[in-house]
């Protein structure tokens with residue numbers, strides 16, 4: 226029997242109050258978040274715009290856990306140093322963002338960060354095959370990136386392929402998009418161990434009612450408790 230792996234919850238601050246990021250980050254961490262997921266969008270690779278390096282640097286002052294930065298930008302390479310300077314612990318780039326993802330991963334690690342690669346729903350698991358030995362995380366998108374609050378797209382077959390590919394290597398499989406207490410057990414059973422959740426964590430809560438964030442995080446944890454693969 227495979228031992229149950231520890232499941233980490235990474236709330237996406239894309240669903241936070243944009244006028245109050247410092248308190249929002251402290252609230253989700255106080256309420257049990259393992260990582261803080263920061264969605265960087267450029268209005269080119271994805272049809273939405275979010276945070277440049279100065280914004281991410283300002284978030285850093287409030288993050289006590291792990292700042293997990295998901296780049297949905299193209300090109301990536303000219304911005305790697307800026308996000309390292311902004312304090313990213315993990316920097317994830319999309320394999321679809323350019324022709325040289327291998328070089329991008331090398332550059333992320335050379336800048337002192339952990340490296341992730343993300344796969345859009347239309348991209349097969351095999352796109353990560355030759356990167357597995359040089360990454361810390363593979364992010365399986367379960368929505369087309371660009372917006373929070375979209376419906377989950379079933380990528381469990383891809384997660385299973387990646388889990389088989391990764392074997393015993395210390396590489397996380399992260400799921401991003403539409404994760405909630407109903408969908409989380411499906412991906413955990415398939416082999417995922419890091420769950421990004423935006424709307425399912427922030428829904429119904431606020432910095433003045435942070436216990437709702439805690440209840441939402443616990444609901445996801447409880448749902449996956451017996452789903453470990």
Ligand code: DX5
Nearest residue numbers: 370371373374402403423424
């Ligand atoms: C989508 C982002 C996700 C998103 C998740 O482009 O990468 O991190 O914020 O939000 P929910 O959990 O609401 O789908």
Ligand code: ZN
Nearest residue numbers: 264295401421
């Ligand atoms: Zn994301």
